[in-house]
Amino acid sequence: MPRAKRHFLPGKGYIWHISHRCHKKEFLLKFKKDKLIWLAWLSRAKKAYGLRILNYVITSNHIHLLVHDNGTPGAISRSLHLAAGQTGQRFNRRKRRRGAFWQDRYHATAVEQGAHLVRCIVYIDLNMVRAGVVRHPMEWPFGGYLEIQSGKTRYCLIDKQDLMRLFGFHNLKELREAHQSWVEEALQAGRLSREERWTESVAVGSLEFVGRVKKELGDRGIGKQAVGDGRIYMLQETRSNYDTFSRGKK
Numbered sequence: 001m002p003r004a005k006r007h008f009l010p011g012k013g014y015i016w017h018i019s020h021r022c023h024k025k026e027f028l029l030k031f032k033k034d035k036l037i038w039l040a041w042l043s044r045a046k047k048a049y050g051l052r053i054l055n056y057v058i059t060s061n062h063i064h065l066l067v068h069d070n071g072t073p074g075a076i077s078r079s080l081h082l083a084a085g086q087t088g089q090r091f092n093r094r095k096r097r098r099g100a101f102w103q104d105r106y107h108a109t110a111v112e113q114g115a116h117l118v119r120c121i122v123y124i125d126l127n128m129v130r131a132g133v134v135r136h137p138m139e140w141p142f143g144g145y146l147e148i149q150s151g152k153t154r155y156c157l158i159d160k161q162d163l164m165r166l167f168g169f170h171n172l173k174e175l176r177e178a179h180q181s182w183v184e185e186a187l188q189a190g191r192l193s194r195e196e197r198w199t200e201s202v203a204v205g206s207l208e209f210v211g212r213v214k215k216e217l218g219d220r221g222i223g224k225q226a227v228g229d230g231r232i233y234m235l236q237e238t239r240s241n242y243d244t245f246s247r248g249k250k
Contacts, residue, residue, distance in 0.1 A: 045079035112205025
């Protein structure tokens with residue numbers, strides 16, 4: 001069963017960027033069939049647990065998922081367990097394979113609303129551009145960019161109403177125009193490098209925001225530090241702190 005890193009704070013209403021890799025970074029999601037299975041079960045999880053999905057992309061060896069905690073206990077963890085578990089089981093059964101399909105723990109990073117959320121959305125959208133697979137996110141069928149921009153209404157994963165509320169847009173036209181401009185601006189600026197803050201930090205946002213996350217972590221926040229440049233801050237999970245925690249648990 002996939003579990004979150006120890007810093008995850010369920011039920012707090014945060015927006016979470018979640019990344020989950022296949023076991024040993026193997027390309028176990030390279031087939032279209034398996035990508036569609038993960039998406040189908042994520043859709044079921046959305047209906048079953050009220051999961052609020054803001055963006056996503058599925059690649060050949062990992063997934064990125066941006067969700068808004070709806071306050072329902074276990075909504076995020078149950079959704080990930082369902083989608084990941086069914087995808088792995090069906091792949092192993094079809095391939096007559098044994099062993100883990102996913103890395104044990106998924107990583108969750110709390111993301112502040114506003115400009116930081118915009119940057120995270122764009123980072124997810126440009127994943128396959130960054131990998132050199134496509135030239136524009138519109139060309140990748142297994143991501144949120146296409147769903148938002150195409151006007152798809154059936155079998156949608158993304159909660160467009162929640163996105164509009166978060167950014168103060170009045171209609172889908174405003175959302176699509178803004179979303180498109182964010183991505184085009186990043187493409188023109190050449191912002192295609194990998195940003196570890198989204199997959200390795202505990203929280204990303206203003207100094208006040210990461211400070212609040214650290215405070216709510218309680219004892220789990222001890223040893224974590226806010227690092228930034230005045231515009232964007234990261235609450236980092238240090239290796240030494242992790243080792244200390246592990247020894248304590250033992």
